[in-house]
């Protein structure tokens with residue numbers, strides 16, 4: 349049984365009496381992309397520093413590839429740190445070195461001979477799509493290209509784990525997409541385990557297979573991203589984090605929404621479906637099977653970590669118990685938000 353590449357058991361860390369990390373436990377299996385999200389001050393950076401062996405928790409253990417980060421003497425931590433690659437929000441490239449020189453640095457520190465270094469740099473430049481840029485200086489690159497160099501540098505010593513600290517927060521939306529696509533491809537092709545710290549739910553939705561939500565230094569949700577996002581039992585903090593990426597009832601409809609059903613009224617329903625149910629043609633099935641009109645008011649089908657996920661507000665005429673049972677079978681967390689007159 350794979351006990352996980354990373355095992356975090358009951359770690360706590362306080363600063364001047366303030367508990368930044370409060371009894372945190374979770375496991376990351378090989379090949380997962382774990383997204384760690386939380387509001388400002390939730391403890392994300394404190395956790396990342398402990399995971400990267402840049403800080404030690406006061407109590408608890410962090411096992412990486414079976415080695416206890418919290419118990420190793422400083423001298424042995426250096427070797428273990430080479431198994432961990434870091435990708436930073438602001439890239440942290442050395443302006444005095446070329447792109448190739450930046451990627452070379454961790455290889456030089458690890459004592460890799462020049463010929464092997466050069467071969468590895470060529471390989472990494474190709475992997476991140478910068479084959480023609482090795483001779484350039486960081487100042488000549490765009491933000492997205494700088495982050496590609498940051499990723500190549502982090503991968504130089506073939507780490508077992510990649511830690512990304514708000515890796516796309518300094519980038520525009522289009523560049524963010526290309527960097528997330530690159531990280532997803534590296535995860536797929538190299539089987540590399542990635543932990544991403546972010547405050548953006550959109551980043552989580554796009555690539556995180558698993559999710560940890562932190563609040564006031566505690567883990568409040570932990571599991572497969574799709575399960576947490578599709579669940580009907582989300583905590584207020586989860587709902588608040590999700591609200592930025594969730595469909596909303598259009599204002600004109602919201603203004604006419606009432607709590608009780610009336611003859612001829614249409615039901616406004618929130619539907620969330622993951623997996624196979626997300627691919628079903630729900631609206632046309634409602635038409636064919638029940639002979640009712642159904643339209644999407646907001647949202648639709650997208651993907652979460654490569655799996656289909658439907659999140660939408662729909663309007664259904666003549667909402668009967670039979671229709672409710674049918675939809676409830678697809679989405680047990682279904683919510684009837686209210687009713688609007690049929691002319692809307």
Ligand SMILES: Nc1ncnc2c1ncn2[C@@H]1O[C@H](COP(=O)(O)OP(=O)(O)OP(=O)(O)O)[C@@H](O)[C@H]1O
Pocket residue numbers: 363364366367368386387388389390391392393394395547
């Ligand atoms: N070195 C430190 N000294 C004192 N307090 C600290 C230190 N590091 C973190 N804290 C405190 O611990 C708590 C968690 O901080 P942390 O930076 O880990 O949160 P975060 O989720 O990364 O926040 P942000 O998204 O704003 O970066 C905060 O209350 C912070 O003020």
